[in-house]
Amino acid sequence: MKIKIYQDFNEELKSHWKRLEEESYLTPFQSYSWLLNWYRTTGFPIHNIDLFIVCLFNKSSVDSILPLGVKTVGKIKRLEWLGGLHSDYMMPVVRKESEFIFNDFESKWLKILSLLPPFDVLHLTKQVPRLGDRENPFVTLGPSTFIMNSYQAIFDGGWEEYKQKKIRKNVLADSKRQRKRLSKLGKLEFIISNNKEDRKKFTEEMFLQKRKGYQEMGVLDVLKPQEHQNLYINVPTDLGCTGKIHCSVLLLGKKVIASHWGILSKNTFYYLMPAYERGEWSKYSPGKLLLENLMIWCCENNIQTFDFTGGDETYKKIWANDSFPLSAVMKSYTPKGNLYLSIFKFKSILRRMPFIGKLLKIFKLRPKK
Numbered sequence: 001m002k003i004k005i006y007q008d009f010n011e012e013l014k015s016h017w018k019r020l021e022e023e024s025y026l027t028p029f030q031s032y033s034w035l036l037n038w039y040r041t042t043g044f045p046i047h048n049i050d051l052f053i054v055c056l057f058n059k060s061s062v063d064s065i066l067p068l069g070v071k072t073v074g075k076i077k078r079l080e081w082l083g084g085l086h087s088d089y090m091m092p093v094v095r096k097e098s099e100f101i102f103n104d105f106e107s108k109w110l111k112i113l114s115l116l117p118p119f120d121v122l123h124l125t126k127q128v129p130r131l132g133d134r135e136n137p138f139v140t141l142g143p144s145t146f147i148m149n150s151y152q153a154i155f156d157g158g159w160e161e162y163k164q165k166k167i168r169k170n171v172l173a174d175s176k177r178q179r180k181r182l183s184k185l186g187k188l189e190f191i192i193s194n195n196k197e198d199r200k201k202f203t204e205e206m207f208l209q210k211r212k213g214y215q216e217m218g219v220l221d222v223l224k225p226q227e228h229q230n231l232y233i234n235v236p237t238d239l240g241c242t243g244k245i246h247c248s249v250l251l252l253g254k255k256v257i258a259s260h261w262g263i264l265s266k267n268t269f270y271y272l273m274p275a276y277e278r279g280e281w282s283k284y285s286p287g288k289l290l291l292e293n294l295m296i297w298c299c300e301n302n303i304q305t306f307d308f309t310g311g312d313e314t315y316k317k318i319w320a321n322d323s324f325p326l327s328a329v330m331k332s333y334t335p336k337g338n339l340y341l342s343i344f345k346f347k348s349i350l351r352r353m354p355f356i357g358k359l360l361k362i363f364k365l366r367p368k369k
Helices: 013-020 032-043 105-115 159-166 168-181 194-215 226-234 279-284 286-300 314-319 335-351 355-363
Strands: 004-006 050-058 061-073 074-083 093-095 121-127 144-154 190-194 244-252 255-266 268-276 304-312 322-332
Touching: 004 105, 013 032, 013 061, 013 093, 032 226, 050 105, 050 255, 074 335, 121 335, 121 355, 144 314, 159 286, 168 190, 168 279, 168 286, 190 286, 194 226, 194 244, 194 255, 194 268, 244 286, 255 286, 268 286, 279 286, 286 304, 286 314, 322 335
Parallel strands: 074 121, 268 304
Antiparallel strands: 004 050, 050 061, 061 074, 061 093, 121 322, 144 304, 144 322, 190 244, 244 255, 255 268
């Protein structure tokens, strides 16, 4: 087994990665384009992540890529998946049908550790339970903790069949009533961006609506740092074989009353950044109407899975018919790491207290000077 570790995004790594993308288990959040953009806009400017991207070779070809990095938190060095706050799933990139990384996984991991620089804590979060039809071995690298569920709508038939089987009649009746009310105020249109100008305009609308929503709910404004906005602005529309950026809005006349920024990847639509106009428009449930439009559009275009991704919000349970758990692994490798884990567990308890939890999130997100 040959192992090579890359400490920057270069042409050689890009060549390996792009080839592996075409025949591997991954989501758009493990694509070369997504993680390169994340690193340039957020990973390095805000978090000063040191890259340690591991390529495992089976004979002469790359079998797996582990997009890892070390984040320094105070005096603690933490090994983690690349992607941070805005990547909904974290995992390795593994060639389909490969047995290589799964066979004798523990010894392979020990070999990888021997080539990495010293670190204090392993923290792998938002991990999926399976890689293809195999159990994800990275969830067993330490004590694994459930963090949230991820929800999906699986369309086995068309929209009519799905809504009859899954969506409650009162939910559908309310959508119909709200559309009727809005139609009396102007022309209601569902629009998908098909050029750079529309994508830019729709993304800016999403920022405004999303940030107003955060402020109204009194929760962490993850879009306050310009670097976080840059991630969505600068990511290429075309993510190669892993998908394309998909932006849409619900217009009433010339007014954008709801917006969405997501990714369309083969047979999966990733519902990532929904937003809607607040104030007097909230009573019309514009966010729900745009969600319904997107689900109908997916059915009409033979998109099999509508992925709400992680989070246990009530609306996801209303519209989805499937789910799976996401977990995190934390393991200490030094005495400093032991102390860090103790403090982390204590903070986790504090986060369950609403006021203190909000303060901790604000300080965590604040850019370093």
